Amino acid sequence: MNLQEGKEKFISTWGSVGSNWGINRTMAQVHALLLISNDPLCAEEIMEDLQISRGNANMNIRALIDWGLVYKGHKPGERKEFFTAEKDxxxxxxxxxxxxxxxxxxxxxxxxxxxxxxxxxxxxxxxxxxxxxxxxxxxxxxxxxxxxxxxxxxxxxxxxxxxxxx
Amino acid sequence: MNLQEGKEKFISTWGSVGSNWGINRTMAQVHALLLISNDPLCAEEIMEDLQISRGNANMNIRALIDWGLVYKGHKPGERKEFFTAEKDxxxxxxxxxxxxxxxxxxxxxxxxxxxxxxxxxxxxxxxxxxxxxxxxxxxxxxxxxxxxxxxxxxxxxxxxxxxxxx
DNA sequence: GTTAACTTTCACAAGTTTTTGAAATTATAA
DNA sequence: TTATAATTTCAAAAACTTGTGAAAGTTAAC
Structure with missing residues (x-):
């Protein structure tokens, strides 16, 4: 297993664990992706990486923010939002x-x-x-x-x- | 709220709690029904009480037995199985x-x-x-x-x- | 052994949840 | 302001889960 495969495996595992804890699969996968990312990601990157639609990405990012598991941030000069997972x-x-x-x-x-x-x-x-x-x-x-x-x-x-x- | 309403409320609440713990709604309702019953019940009684089909009742009783949450028993002279919930x-x-x-x-x-x-x-x-x-x-x-x-x-x-x- | 009562199975139906994508809205850089 | 990049919404579609009921399979009393 290489790094990329490791990441995919982690994301899918975290997804199925999450769904047993009231966090839906995609929501948990978004969280997982952000958890293992060194830098904040924007909606576009998340959609791309997990191959999900814009609406789906938005809904789940929103839910993660509501739960306090993800934080919204900005980069200077950039209009779009960047997201970071709670890693503690x-x-x-x-x-x-x-x-x-x-x-x-x-x-x-x-x-x-x-x-x-x-x-x-x-x-x-x-x-x-x-x-x-x-x-x-x-x-x-x-x-x-x-x-x-x-x-x-x-x-x-x-x-x-x-x-x-x- | 009278006793009957209390029972119904308990069954439906236990059903929704269960579904957050990997126990599907009907499965948890069957368990609830048996939990609050003084005596063992047979499949027929469970179907009747929860208004569910024979197949559904059977599947969920079986699953509860697998989990060790319900025990199968017999009454002398009766052919059918009677079920009891783990109440501890x-x-x-x-x-x-x-x-x-x-x-x-x-x-x-x-x-x-x-x-x-x-x-x-x-x-x-x-x-x-x-x-x-x-x-x-x-x-x-x-x-x-x-x-x-x-x-x-x-x-x-x-x-x-x-x-x-x- | 036969029979009838009971249990299990399973293809299909119904119900529920999740996802999509396009349109509406919002926000900001220039 | 204006143009436009980004976000949000939402109705319809897809995917998934659960439930039904009739038929097949078991089992035990007689």
Whole structure:
């Protein structure tokens, strides 16, 4: 495998990993391309490199910026925008967690609270009562911890995280 | 909200949570239905309750059994199979982690190792070299830790996990 | 062994998500 | 300003995923 093949492999692997984390394939590929690029790239270069349409490139770059995984920049005298990836993996993980927390965990907690409030839940269905209780317990703790992680400094976060997981 | 509405809400919420964890919507709904049921259910009952076809029910029950999230059982004198969900949330989390580790983390580690072996990687592209190194570091540690979690007793796992995340 | 109840399979249908490309909009260098 | 390079939008197309139902395959009670 040479450098070029390595880059292609990295981009496609990161693409499929991403799609298991709520980041669509192209979005993750754009991120991967920027991650391994020494210099900022413009939309044109991204389209060219990944062989995708202008609209697709734009949408996914925009989404990456929303997630805080890509930054927009300019070069003096140039009109077009140049993009850079967040390369600090601690930050990348934090940003992804933040999005998933907001989209998944928080709505689930809200729903579980509503369900817990149902009259006679625990009289009528023992299994249901217990499951709701267990998941609530778990997700509330997870929610608090993730908040702390998100708030923490990224170096501290990654090193603690790596230590924590041994 | 009454009990019935609560159940429906739980099933649909669990369905959408699941789909962010590599479990398709129907598969997660079947799991949810079995989770909150006091007694084992047969295919017919699941089809009826979730209003899905026989084929669909069968495929998803099968997949849940493969993942270890649902168990097959029999009632004396009855020919058909009855299904029960794994209700220990520690086990549920372990099983999901196990699958994702196998499908995502392991292939990624393999690819990163191949890429690291590329001649002159670090001479030719500093950014690429650094990113591959960082991700390798992180994913190898994560891999080892997840192995330990998967191997550990589920009560120990959940309580440690809850403590760990504060 | 026969039969009927139950499970599995699979080609096709329906639903969902992603991508395209051309037109509309915006922004800036001259 | 004006010309034009660059970005954004969006409806339609393509690709992908999931679901259906009827037919084929199994299995166990009799």
């Amino acid at each position: 993996m601690g930050e990348v993980i934090k940003k992804v967690i933040e999005q998933r927390k907001k989209k998944e965990l928080e709505p689930m907690i809200k729903t579980l609270d509503e369900i817990s409030a149902v009259e006679g839940l625990c009289q009528d269905s023992e299994a249901f009562c217990k499951v709701v209780h267990d998941i609530k317990l778990f997700s509330n703790k997870a929610n608090k911890t993730l908040d702390q992680l998100i708030r923490s400094d990224s170096n501290w976060f990654l090193s603690t995280f790596l230590k924590m997981i041994k | 949330m520690g086990e549920v989390i372990k099983k999901v982690i196990e699958q994702r580790k196998k499908k995502e983390l392991e292939p990624m580690i393999k690819t990163l190792d191949e890429i690291s072996a590329v001649e002159g990687l670090c001479q030719d592209s500093e950014a690429f070299c650094k990113v591959v190194h960082d991700i390798k570091l992180f994913s190898n540690k994560a891999n080892k830790t997840l192995d330990q979690l998967i191997r550990s007793d589920s009560n120990w796992f959940l309580s440690t996990f809850l403590k760990m995340i504060k």
